[in-house]
Amino acid sequence: MFMDFDLSNTGIEEVPDSIGYLDMLEQLDLAGSRVKNVSSNILKLEKLHGLDLSYSMITEFPEIPNNLMQLNLSGTQIKEVSFCSNHLSNLHCLDMSFSSIQKPQCNIALFGSREIRLDAPTPILRFKNLRVLLMTYCDSLKLLSELPPYLQHFDANNCTSLEKVSFSDQNQDLYELHSCFVEELDCSMLFCNCFRLNQDSIDNIEANAMLKIRLLAKKWASKYDVCPPNFFSCFPGSKISASKFEYQSENSSLTLKIAPNGCNRSRFLAFSICLVADLIGCVSFSGFDFICEYQLTAASGGGHEKFRSEWHCRQQNWASMECMGDHVLILLSGDMVKNDKGYEQASFEFYIKYYGEEDIKVKKCGVHVSYVDEEPKSQPTA
Structure with missing residues (x-):
C-alpha cells in the first residue's frame, strides 16, 4: 500500500530520520516548512516519486532518489544548482518558478537564473524523461541553452531578462520527440512578456513549435482514436x-x-x-x-x-x-x-x-x- 506524508506549512525544521523506514512512501510534501536540509534518509525511499520543497527554507539543491519523477523547488532560496549526475534520469516534472537561482555551478547540465544549459549529448540522455519544466518569474534568467526539444510543457512566462533560447539538435532527437507523445498529445511553450528575446531565439522557438506540430499531427494520423492534439505557444x-x-x-x-x-x-x-x-x-x-x-x-x-x-x-x-x-x-x-x-x-x-x-x-x-x-x-x- 502506497502512502503520502504531508509535513507542509509546519514548524518542522528537520526531516525525521524515521522517514527512511517508510518503504512505501510515494509523495513527501515539505512545502512551506522550515526545513533547511533534506535528510540523506530520503535516498532510501525507492518508491518516492514526488518531492515538494516549495517555499521551504532549503538553500541548497538536495540529493534526491534515482526514481524521483516530480520535484518542486518553486519559491526557494536556492542560489546555486548543479545537475552533474545521473540521479535525475527519471525526472518528469521540475518546477523552479519564483526561485532565487542566481548562478550555475558546473558547465555540463546547469540551471540558474543567469544561465541554464543542457549541453548535448550527455545531459539530453539524463533528461530524456523530462516533460514539464516551469521557470515562471525567474526575473534574472538570461540564457536557456540546449533545451531538450521534446519538452511537452515549458513555461518561462515573465522571465523579463531572458535574451537567448536554443534547443539541442532537433533532427538528432526526432525519434525521442516522436516517441514521447504516446497518450497525451497536448503541448505548450510559453514566453509571455519575454521582451528581450533576440531574433535568433524567436526563430528557434518557432522552429521547435513547428517540429512539435508536425509530430503531433503525424502521431494523430497514426493513432487517431486517442484525444486529438492541441499545441499552444506564445512569445512577444x-x-x-x-x-x-x-x-x-x-x-x-x-x-x-x-x-x-x-x-x-x-x-x-x-x-x-x-x-x-x-x-x-x-x-x-x-x-x-x-x-x-x-x-x-x-x-x-x-x-x-x-x-x-x-x-x-x-x-x-x-x-x-x-x-x-x-x-x-x-x-x-x-x-x-x-x-x-x-x-x-x-x-x-x-x-x-x-x-x-x-x-x-x-x-x-x-x-x-x-x-x-x-x-x-x-x-x-x-
Whole structure:
C-alpha cells in the first residue's frame, strides 16, 4: 500500500530520520516548512516519486532518489544548482518558478537564473524523461541553452531578462520527440512578456513549435482514436514568419489553396495557426478562447463544408500575470486536423475572446498546412 506524508506549512525544521523506514512512501510534501536540509534518509525511499520543497527554507539543491519523477523547488532560496549526475534520469516534472537561482555551478547540465544549459549529448540522455519544466518569474534568467526539444510543457512566462533560447539538435532527437507523445498529445511553450528575446531565439522557438506540430499531427494520423492534439505557444512580437507560415493576412481572415493529393493514400490536413494580438491587460492564459470559423471547398464542384473550431486553454496551473503588448500565438487544435476529401481551397476567420466576453483583436494571421499521410491503425496485441 502506497502512502503520502504531508509535513507542509509546519514548524518542522528537520526531516525525521524515521522517514527512511517508510518503504512505501510515494509523495513527501515539505512545502512551506522550515526545513533547511533534506535528510540523506530520503535516498532510501525507492518508491518516492514526488518531492515538494516549495517555499521551504532549503538553500541548497538536495540529493534526491534515482526514481524521483516530480520535484518542486518553486519559491526557494536556492542560489546555486548543479545537475552533474545521473540521479535525475527519471525526472518528469521540475518546477523552479519564483526561485532565487542566481548562478550555475558546473558547465555540463546547469540551471540558474543567469544561465541554464543542457549541453548535448550527455545531459539530453539524463533528461530524456523530462516533460514539464516551469521557470515562471525567474526575473534574472538570461540564457536557456540546449533545451531538450521534446519538452511537452515549458513555461518561462515573465522571465523579463531572458535574451537567448536554443534547443539541442532537433533532427538528432526526432525519434525521442516522436516517441514521447504516446497518450497525451497536448503541448505548450510559453514566453509571455519575454521582451528581450533576440531574433535568433524567436526563430528557434518557432522552429521547435513547428517540429512539435508536425509530430503531433503525424502521431494523430497514426493513432487517431486517442484525444486529438492541441499545441499552444506564445512569445512577444508582431511578425509572422514567412518561411513557416506561407499564407498570411494583415487582418483576421485569409483564403488559401490546398495542394492536390498526388498519391493513392488518404491523408490528413493539419492547419497550424499563427496570430498576432495585443494581449495587454490579460492576466491568465486559462481565460482565452480561440475561435476559428472555416470553410473547406472540394475540387470539381464537390461543394463545401463549414466548420467551427473553438478551443480553450485548459492548463490551470500557470501563474497569473499581466500581459504587455503584442504577442505571437502559434496554435494547433485537434478540430483543425481534417481528413482530406479532395479539398482545393480553405477560408478562415479568427476570433479571440477573453473569459467569454471581451474580444481581443487579431491584428495578423497566418496558416501553415501540413499534409500527413494516413497511417493504418495499430492492431491490438494478442
